Amino acid sequence: TPLSHIRNFSIVAHIDHGKSTLADRLIQQTNTVAERDMKEQMLDSMDIERERGITIKAQTVRINYTAQNGEDYVINLIDTPGHVDFAYEVSRSMRAVEGSLLVVDSTQGVEAQTLANVYTAIDADHEIIPVLNKIDLPASDCDRVAEQIEDVIGIDASGAIRVSAKTGEGITETLEAIIEHLPPPRGDADAPLKAMLVDSWYDAYLGVIVLVRIMDGKLKKGDRVRMMQNGSVHQVDRIGVFRPAMTVVDELGPGEIGFITASIKRVADTKVGDTITHDKTPCEKPLPGFQPSVPVVFCGLFPVDSNEFEDLRDAIEKLALNDASFSYEMETSAALGFGFRCGFLGLLHLEVIRDRIEREYDIELITTAPSVIYHVYMKDGTKLDLHNPADMPDLTHVDHVEEPRIKATILVPDEYLGDVLKLCQDRRGIQEDLTYAGSRAMVVYDLPLNEVVFDFYDRLKSVTKGYASFDYQMTGYRQDNLVKMSILVNDEPVDALSMMVHRDRAEMRGRAMVEKLKDLIPRHMFKIPIQAAIGGKVIARETLSAMRKDVTAKCYGGDATRKKKLLEKQKAGKKKMRQFGKVDIPQEAFISALKMD
Numbered sequence: 001t002p003l004s005h006i007r008n009f010s011i012v013a014h015i016d017h018g019k020s021t022l023a024d025r026l027i028q029q030t031n032t033v034a035e036r037d038m039k040e041q042m043l044d045s046m047d048i049e050r051e052r053g054i055t056i057k058a059q060t061v062r063i064n065y066t067a068q069n070g071e072d073y074v075i076n077l078i079d080t081p082g083h084v085d086f087a088y089e090v091s092r093s094m095r096a097v098e099g100s101l102l103v104v105d106s107t108q109g110v111e112a113q114t115l116a117n118v119y120t121a122i123d124a125d126h127e128i129i130p131v132l133n134k135i136d137l138p139a140s141d142c143d144r145v146a147e148q149i150e151d152v153i154g155i156d157a158s159g160a161i162r163v164s165a166k167t168g169e170g171i172t173e174t175l176e177a178i179i180e181h182l183p184p185p186r187g188d189a190d191a192p193l194k195a196m197l198v199d200s201w202y203d204a205y206l207g208v209i210v211l212v213r214i215m216d217g218k219l220k221k222g223d224r225v226r227m228m229q230n231g232s233v234h235q236v237d238r239i240g241v242f243r244p245a246m247t248v249v250d251e252l253g254p255g256e257i258g259f260i261t262a263s264i265k266r267v268a269d270t271k272v273g274d275t276i277t278h279d280k281t282p283c284e285k286p287l288p289g290f291q292p293s294v295p296v297v298f299c300g301l302f303p304v305d306s307n308e309f310e311d312l313r314d315a316i317e318k319l320a321l322n323d324a325s326f327s328y329e330m331e332t333s334a335a336l337g338f339g340f341r342c343g344f345l346g347l348l349h350l351e352v353i354r355d356r357i358e359r360e361y362d363i364e365l366i367t368t369a370p371s372v373i374y375h376v377y378m379k380d381g382t383k384l385d386l387h388n389p390a391d392m393p394d395l396t397h398v399d400h401v402e403e404p405r406i407k408a409t410i411l412v413p414d415e416y417l418g419d420v421l422k423l424c425q426d427r428r429g430i431q432e433d434l435t436y437a438g439s440r441a442m443v444v445y446d447l448p449l450n451e452v453v454f455d456f457y458d459r460l461k462s463v464t465k466g467y468a469s470f471d472y473q474m475t476g477y478r479q480d481n482l483v484k485m486s487i488l489v490n491d492e493p494v495d496a497l498s499m500m501v502h503r504d505r506a507e508m509r510g511r512a513m514v515e516k517l518k519d520l521i522p523r524h525m526f527k528i529p530i531q532a533a534i535g536g537k538v539i540a541r542e543t544l545s546a547m548r549k550d551v552t553a554k555c556y557g558g559d560a561t562r563k564k565k566l567l568e569k570q571k572a573g574k575k576k577m578r579q580f581g582k583v584d585i586p587q588e589a590f591i592s593a594l595k596m597d
C-alpha cells in the first residue's frame with residue numbers, strides 16, 4: 001500500500017465512554033471480521049479485562065476501507081491502555097500513529113484520564129478528531145460537551161462527529177474523517193530498517209509476539225534484526241498483521257503496523273519503545289526518547305497457606321514472563337513466612353496481578369500495605385533505596401529521607417469540591433491550581449505518592465459518589481520528616497504491619513491502627529498489649545483483655561456433636577491464622593488493619 005493510502009490512529013477515551021464498542025463497530029462496518037465471528041468487545045482479549053471493562057495491553061487491528069472517493073485505504077487502529085499506570089505504554093503507542101479519535105461520552109463529558117491521554121496525543125503531534133458518543137441516549141448533550149472539550153482541552157470541537165457506537169450512526173462519517181483529516185504516515189522504503197517496538201506479549205504457542213510500527217525500510221521473514229537497546233539479535237520467523245486475527249504477510253513497509261515472532265524467549269528481552277533494525281545494515285540512530293518503565297509501587301505477596309509457596313513462585317514466574325514491568329524477589333517475614341516482594345507500575349497493575357494469582361492459580365494471598373521507594377540518606381554518606389519499610393535502618397544512622405511526589409489532576413462536579421480539597425489536604429497535599437469548566441472544577445495537587453497508593457482512589461470515589469476522575473504523574477523526590485512506625489503485638493514486632501509515615505501524622509495513624517487491631521484480634525487466655533512505636537518510643541497503645549472461658553465451655557455437659565462442630569469450626573478458623581509468638585492473628589486483621597478510614 002502506498003503511504004498516501006495508509007492511516008494510523010489510536011482512540012483516546014475515558015473508561016466506559018465507548019472505546020471498545022466504537023472499535024468493534026469500525027471493524028464490523030468494514031467487514032474486517034465476518035459477522036458470525038464477531039464476538040462482543042473483540043479487542044479486549046483477556047478475561048479480566050472483559051470483566052472489569054478495562055483495556056490493559058495495547059492491541060491493534062488492520063482495517064481495509066473503500067472510501068467515498070472510491071479509493072482503497074488501509075487503516076490501522078492501535079488500542080491503548082486507558083489507565084494511568086500504563087502512561088508510558090500509552091505514550092509509546094501514540095508515537096506509532098499519526099492521529100487520535102477523542103471519544104467522549106456525550107451524556108457525561110471530559111474526564112481526568114481523557115485529559116492526560118489527549119495531552120499525550122498532542123505531544124506526539126497527533127491530529128485529533130473529537131467524537132461525541134452515545135447520541136442515542138436521551139441524556140446526550142452534544143453542544144455542552146463540545147463546548148467543554150474546547151474549554152478544558154483547548155481543541156476545536158465545532159466539527160465533532162456525533163456517533164452512536166451502539167446503533168452505528170455516524171460510523172461512516174468517522175471512517176471518512178479518518179481518511180480526510182488524519183495525515184498519512186511518512187517514511188522511506190529504501191532507507192535502513194527503523195521500526196518501533198510498540199508492545200510485546202507471550203503466547204504459549206508462538207513465544208514472544210512483538211508489535212512493530214515500521215518507520216523506514218522493509219521487514220521480511222528471515223531477516224536478522226537487532227534490538228538497539230540491548231543489542232540482542234534475532235531471526236524473524238513470522239511476520240503478519242492483525243485483522244484482528246493474526247494473518248501472515250510477506251513483508252511490512254513504512255507506515256505499516258504488524259507483528260513479528262523471532263524465537264524470543266522472554267518478554268523482558270523486548271522493551272517497549274526500543275528500536276528494531278537490521279543487524280547487517282543498521283539505521284544510524286535509534287528512535288528518540290526510549291525510557292523503560294519502572295515499578296513504583298511495592299508490596300509483599302504471601303500465600304495464606306504456607307504449603308502453597310512453591311505454587312506461588314510458579315504463578316509469579318509465569319506472570320512475569322508476560323509482563324516486563326512486573327518485578328519480584330523472594331522475601332521472608334517473621335509474621336507471614338515465605339513470600340515475594342513485588343514491584344508494580346501502580347495500584348491497578350498490583351490489583352490485576354494479585355487477582356490473576358488468586359483466580360487463575362487459585363492461591364489465596366495476603367497482601368501487605370503498598371509502599372513506594374524511599375531514598376534514605378545515611379549519616380555515613382551512603383544512600384539506600386528502601387522498597388520495604390521493614391528494612392528501614394535504625395533512625396540514629398539516618399540523616400534524612402526523601403519520598404516520591406506526584407502531580408495529581410482531579411476533575412469533579414462543584415458540589416463535591418469541598419470534600420475533595422479536604423481529602424487532598426488530609427493527605428499532605430499542596431494545592432497548585434483550581435479552575436472551573438462549566439459546573440465542574442479541575443484541581444491540581446502536589447501529593448506524596450505514598451498517601452495515594454493506599455486507598456486514595458477508594459476515598460475519592462466514595463466522597464464524590466463516583467463522580468470524580470483522577471490522574472497522576474510522578475514529579476520527583478522531596479525530603480520530609482518520615483519515620484518508620486512499627487506495630488507490636490504482645491511485645492513482638494509484626495513486620496508486615498510496619499509502615500513509613502510522616503512524623504506529624506504518626507500518632508494519629510498509630511492510634512487508629514492499634515484501635516483497629518484491638519477489634520480484629522480475637523481474645524486469648526491472656527492479656528495482649530498492642531502498641532505502635534517509632535524507634536523505641538511507644539506512641540499509641542491498647543490492651544486486649546483476657547478471655548475468661550473457652551468457647552466450648554458454654555455447651556458444658558451437653559451435646560457432644562455440637563461441641564465437636566464448634567471445635568471443627570475453630571480448627572478451620574485457626575488455619576487462616578498466623579501465629580505471632582503466642583498470639584494468633586486472623587488474616588482479615590492484616591487486610592483491614594492496612595486500610596485507613
Ligand code: GTP
Pocket residue numbers: 013014015016017018019020021022044052053054055082133134135136137163164165166167
Ligand atoms: P474500557 O474498555 O473499559 O476502556 O471501556 P470502553 O471505553 O471501551 O467502553 P465500552 O465500549 O466497553 O462501553 C461502555 C458501555 O457503554 C458499554 O455498556 C456499552 O454497551 C455502552 N455504550 C458504548 N457506546 C454506546 C452508545 O453509543 N450508546 C449507548 N447507549 N451505549 C453505548
